[in-house]
Amino acid sequence: MQTEAAPDHNPFRIARKQLDEAADIIQLDPAAHEILRWPLRELHVTIPVKMDSGCIKIFHGFRVQYNDARGPNKGGVRFHPDESIDTVRALAAWMTWKTAVMDLPLGGGKGGVICDTKSMSNDELERLSRAYIRQVGRMLGLEKDVPAPDMYTTPQIMAWMADEYSFMQGNNEFGVVTGKPLELGGSAGRGDATARGGIYCVREAAELLGMNLSGMKAAIQGYGNVGSNTHKLAVELLGMRVVCVSDSQGGIYNPEGLDHAELMTHKQATGSVTGFPGALPVANEELLELDVAVLFPAALESVINGSNAGNIKAILIAELANGPATPEADKILYSKGIHVIPDLLCNAGGVTVSYFEMVQNSYGYYWEEEDVHRRLEKKMKTAFRKVNETARKYNVHNRLGAYILAVERVADAMKLRGWV
Ligand SMILES: NC(=O)c1ccc[n+]([C@@H]2O[C@H](COP(=O)([O-])OP(=O)(O)OC[C@H]3O[C@@H](n4cnc5c(N)ncnc54)[C@H](O)[C@@H]3O)[C@@H](O)[C@H]2O)c1
Incomplete structure (x- = not known):
C-alpha cells in the first residue's frame, strides 16, 4: 500500500512552497504560476x-x-x-x-x-x-x-x-531510456556523473569561499551509486578525508578517513557499510551533525529539517540527494551562514550526462570518457555561477536563486509557445 509522507515533510507540498516563494519574488505572471503548481x-x-x-x-x-x-x-x-x-x-x-x-x-x-x-x-x-x-x-x-x-x-x-x-x-x-549499459548505447561517464557533477560544484564553492579542501573532513549519507562514487571522487579530485558514511542499515566513522576500495569490497561482501573493520558505528542522524567541512546527503528527502538544521556544523552542504532539506531547514542554514549547493544544481550531473547520452544515441556516434567529463565540467561551472549570480542579485539563499533562474526560464518558454 502507498505510504503518505508525514504532513510537514510531504515533498510535493515542499516543492510547491519553494515555487511559490520564487514566484512571489519575481512577481511571476499568475497564469504561469498556476500552471507550474501542477503536473x-x-x-x-x-x-x-x-x-x-x-x-x-x-x-x-x-x-x-x-x-x-x-x-x-x-x-x-x-x-x-x-x-x-x-x-x-x-x-x-x-x-x-x-x-x-x-x-x-x-x-x-x-x-x-x-x-x-x-x-x-x-x-x-x-x-x-x-x-x-x-x-x-x-x-x-x-x-x-x-x-x-x-x-x-x-x-x-x-x-x-x-x-x-x-x-x-x-x-x-x-x-x-538513459543510464543504459555501454553495450546498449549508454554514455561513457554516466555511472559517476551525478557524484562528479556534485564534486565539480564543491570545487567551485570552495574557491568562492576561499577554502582549501585538501585533507578536510567529509561525511556522506547514503552509499549507493551516488554516495559511493562521491567517496571515491572526494578523495581523488578534492584530496578530502571521508570520515563517515552510512546506508539504510546505519553509519560508520573513522577520524583517519575511510578507504574507498576496501569499503566497497566490504559492502559487496556483506551488503552494507556497517561492521567495516576499524570504524565505529554511527547513527544516520548523528552523521548529519558531525564536525566536518563538507556534508553530502546522498539518500532520501527531508533528512535536514527544522529539528536538526540548527545542529549542523558543516561549512558546506552539497545536496546530492533530491530534496534533502525542508524549507524550515533552509532558513536556519541560511541564517547560520552555511553554504548550501542546492539539489537542483548539485546533483544535475546525472541528467546532464543523460542528455549527452540522448544526443549520442540520436546521431549514433559516441564520445570518449574524457570528452564527457570536460563537457560536464563546463556545464556545471556555468550553472554554478549563474545560480550564484541570481542568488546575489535577489539577496536570497542558493536554493531560491536556483528556483528563480529555473522558473524564469520555464515561464519564458511557456510564454513563447503561447501557453500563457
Ligand atoms: N543516480 C543518479 O544519477 C541520481 C541523480 C540525481 C539525484 N539522485 C538522488 O541521489 C540519491 C541517491 O540515489 P542513488 O542513485 O545513489 O540510489 P541507490 O539506490 O544507488 O542508493 C541509495 C542509498 O541510500 C541508502 N539509504 C536508503 N535509505 C537510507 C536512510 N534512511 N538513511 C541512510 N541511507 C539510506 C541506501 O542504503 C543506499 O546506499 C537519491 O535521492 C536520488 O534521487 C540520483
Missing part, C-alpha cells in the same frame, strides 16, 4: 507480476510529466517501498527546475513503483521492469518522455526497459 500529466498504473513462487503479486506505479515547455520530459524511475504519488510529483517538478537550471533542452518527469527490490529475485525484477514499461510506454518517446535510473534502479533495469519499449515499437529505440 501537466500523470499516469497511475496497477501492475500484475508473476512471482517465482507462481503467485501473482499486484504492484502500483506512476509516471508524472511535470512540464515539457522546454523539451521532452526527463527523469528517473525509482523502485522504493515508500514511493508515493506526491514523492513522484515533487521529483518530477524538481527535474523540471533542474533541466532548466542546467539550460538543457528538456522538461521534467519522474516515475516510481512501490516495491522492495531487496526482497525480489532478478527474474522478478525483470518481469516488473518490463511490465511497468508496457503500462507507461504510451507516455514515453524520444520527443515525449525519457526515463533514467534513480534509487534502486540500475543500468540492467534500464536495458530491460529499453528492450521492452523497442519490442512495443517494432524497432530499436534505445534512446528512449
Whole structure:
C-alpha cells in the first residue's frame, strides 16, 4: 500500500512552497504560476507480476510529466517501498527546475513503483521492469518522455526497459531510456556523473569561499551509486578525508578517513557499510551533525529539517540527494551562514550526462570518457555561477536563486509557445 509522507515533510507540498516563494519574488505572471503548481500529466498504473513462487503479486506505479515547455520530459524511475504519488510529483517538478537550471533542452518527469527490490529475485525484477514499461510506454518517446535510473534502479533495469519499449515499437529505440549499459548505447561517464557533477560544484564553492579542501573532513549519507562514487571522487579530485558514511542499515566513522576500495569490497561482501573493520558505528542522524567541512546527503528527502538544521556544523552542504532539506531547514542554514549547493544544481550531473547520452544515441556516434567529463565540467561551472549570480542579485539563499533562474526560464518558454 502507498505510504503518505508525514504532513510537514510531504515533498510535493515542499516543492510547491519553494515555487511559490520564487514566484512571489519575481512577481511571476499568475497564469504561469498556476500552471507550474501542477503536473501537466500523470499516469497511475496497477501492475500484475508473476512471482517465482507462481503467485501473482499486484504492484502500483506512476509516471508524472511535470512540464515539457522546454523539451521532452526527463527523469528517473525509482523502485522504493515508500514511493508515493506526491514523492513522484515533487521529483518530477524538481527535474523540471533542474533541466532548466542546467539550460538543457528538456522538461521534467519522474516515475516510481512501490516495491522492495531487496526482497525480489532478478527474474522478478525483470518481469516488473518490463511490465511497468508496457503500462507507461504510451507516455514515453524520444520527443515525449525519457526515463533514467534513480534509487534502486540500475543500468540492467534500464536495458530491460529499453528492450521492452523497442519490442512495443517494432524497432530499436534505445534512446528512449538513459543510464543504459555501454553495450546498449549508454554514455561513457554516466555511472559517476551525478557524484562528479556534485564534486565539480564543491570545487567551485570552495574557491568562492576561499577554502582549501585538501585533507578536510567529509561525511556522506547514503552509499549507493551516488554516495559511493562521491567517496571515491572526494578523495581523488578534492584530496578530502571521508570520515563517515552510512546506508539504510546505519553509519560508520573513522577520524583517519575511510578507504574507498576496501569499503566497497566490504559492502559487496556483506551488503552494507556497517561492521567495516576499524570504524565505529554511527547513527544516520548523528552523521548529519558531525564536525566536518563538507556534508553530502546522498539518500532520501527531508533528512535536514527544522529539528536538526540548527545542529549542523558543516561549512558546506552539497545536496546530492533530491530534496534533502525542508524549507524550515533552509532558513536556519541560511541564517547560520552555511553554504548550501542546492539539489537542483548539485546533483544535475546525472541528467546532464543523460542528455549527452540522448544526443549520442540520436546521431549514433559516441564520445570518449574524457570528452564527457570536460563537457560536464563546463556545464556545471556555468550553472554554478549563474545560480550564484541570481542568488546575489535577489539577496536570497542558493536554493531560491536556483528556483528563480529555473522558473524564469520555464515561464519564458511557456510564454513563447503561447501557453500563457
Ligand atoms: N543516480 C543518479 O544519477 C541520481 C541523480 C540525481 C539525484 N539522485 C538522488 O541521489 C540519491 C541517491 O540515489 P542513488 O542513485 O545513489 O540510489 P541507490 O539506490 O544507488 O542508493 C541509495 C542509498 O541510500 C541508502 N539509504 C536508503 N535509505 C537510507 C536512510 N534512511 N538513511 C541512510 N541511507 C539510506 C541506501 O542504503 C543506499 O546506499 C537519491 O535521492 C536520488 O534521487 C540520483
